[in-house]
């Protein structure tokens with residue numbers, strides 16, 4: 178367990194980088210530090226391996242105050258992935274990975290096995306990559322080597338400063354999966370710095386959210402998503418994720434206010450088209466998005482009407498026709514703050530597949546569809562887990 | 566045609582002398598540069614360990630002063646102190662070698678990417694291991710190019726050392742001027758040039774960076 182107690186850091190130039198940091202980081206868990214650039218994530222992380230000394234306060238590892246520990250010995254026991262990769266350019270990949278085991282005077286056979294094992298783990302076949310120099314690897318490959326270098330000596334604590342930032346989305350996801358799988362077996366204490374909220378939600382057991390040198394909120398991803406401490410956290414998490422995870426708060430509103438409103442139910446990106454769109458390309462768009470009608474809006478997204486697929490098909494042979502020629506107008510539209518039952522009632526009575534949602538200026542903001550109703554129902558009546 | 570055969574005869578006659586002067590020349594250059602390396606490189610390493618710039622500006626200032634004294638003047642100034650002969654020449658040339666060696670070593674080490682230094686500290690290298698395994702190897706091209714540069718121009722300046730009786734290829738030139746013997750002057754000059762080119766080539770080969778294969 179790592180414990181930071183009343184830690185302050187003021188840099189030599191007088192900059193106050195950290196203010197009153199108190200953290201208990203449980204052993205065997207992945208702790209993700211997240212926050213905007215310059216908020217002090219790296220600084221906090223580097224306190225733990227004494228690359229940075231606190232101006233005030235104490236840091237304990239397993240109850241031992243680390244100011245009493247020889248920093249060189251301490252660092253050999255803590256894996257470290259530096260923010261900017263920092264491979265040694267004059268050493269081969271295998272020498273790079275073997276740095277800490279060599280410092281710890283491991284047996285050469287054991288070192289070689291470890292190097293091979295780790296290189297394979299991150300999809301860098303040892304035969305190909307072992308004897309290359311870092312300059313002969315791509316940025317993403319270098320970053321993977323940076324990660325396994327930190328794992329090589331099997332430390333109990335691993336500090337990773339934005340370890341996946343240079344990877345393409347696919348390898349990043351892959352390494353995230355790899356890390357969480359690995360963690361199930363090895364149960365290290367991992368401190369992981371990132372900017373990426375999706376990454377944090379995916380891998381964290383515990384998220385430490387920071388802002389301007391202070392800790393704003395600490396909690397599991399669930400806790401943070403469900404109970405963001407303040408507006409900063411909400412904004413940082415992002416509307417999209419909050420909405421995704423708002424299923425339950427939303428249900429609460431269902432209980433409290435009786436009926437959710439249209440804006441809680443609607444999809445906010447219905448398939449739209451402009452009135453001057455040709456019919457063939459409209460048909461194509463419908464196929465792609467798997468819809469049987471297009472909502473037609475002008476360039477200010479004011480609602481004009483809709484074009485059902487049958488109308489489009491019946492005129493398709495006429496190349497001069499556009500959507501405006503086959504358009505029908507809506508009999509009905511709802512406002513975001515209407516109770517969603519209004520939409521439901523209309524759809525039921527008219528057998529309409531959806532209802533457009535417009536604001537007071539007649540600008541399209543979404544649509545209530547059958548699909549969105551089904552989603553709502555599944556939340557109200559969740560699959561029989563509770564019964565089991 | 567005539568001149569060439571004459572020159573060949575000249576070479577046949579005088580080659581033991583020429584070789585001996587070349588040998589002296591090399592000894593003077595070698596001693597000055599090796600001494601310079603020992604002093605300048607270790608001073609530079611020590612200077613990089615200081616955080617504040619005072620010690621380094623002091624040393625650079627000092628080395629700079631030696632550098633600006635005209636070489637003939639420096640040699641002349643050393644005669645009353647050390648007399649004539651090889652040693653004062655080596656001392657003077659050694660003083661000249663300090664600045665470029667110091668500067669290249671110092672900036673070579675200072676210029677190692679700070680991320681790499683941080684990674685090395687974070688991995689648990691002790692400060693000495695870091696110097697030996699990371700900083701010096703990475704500064705190597707700089708240091709070697711400093712040595713190369715220094716060696717080349719010390720070779721040419723060593724011809725001046727003959728005026729304080731140090732020997733070397735300068736002897737041939739001075740003797741040639743005294744006896745109005747152009748072959749001697751020519752041989753002395755060309756040999757110094759060949760030595761300089763050879764040193765440049767060899768040291769250039771050694772300092773080539775081999776971590777990036779093409």
Ligand SMILES: Nc1ncnc2c1ncn2[C@@H]1O[C@H](COP(=O)(O)OP(=O)(O)OP(=O)(O)O)[C@@H](O)[C@H]1O
Nearest residue numbers: 188189190192194213214215216217218219220221
């Ligand atoms: N050596 C230093 N001297 C002065 N200020 C520093 C020093 N190192 C960092 N800072 C400042 O401290 C603050 C926190 O830096 P830190 O590196 O911890 O940020 P971070 O949260 O890791 O940011 P990023 O996400 O961009 O890596 C920044 O404003 C930075 O400018």
Ligand SMILES: [Mg+2]
Nearest residue numbers: 218219260338
């Ligand atoms: Mg950082």
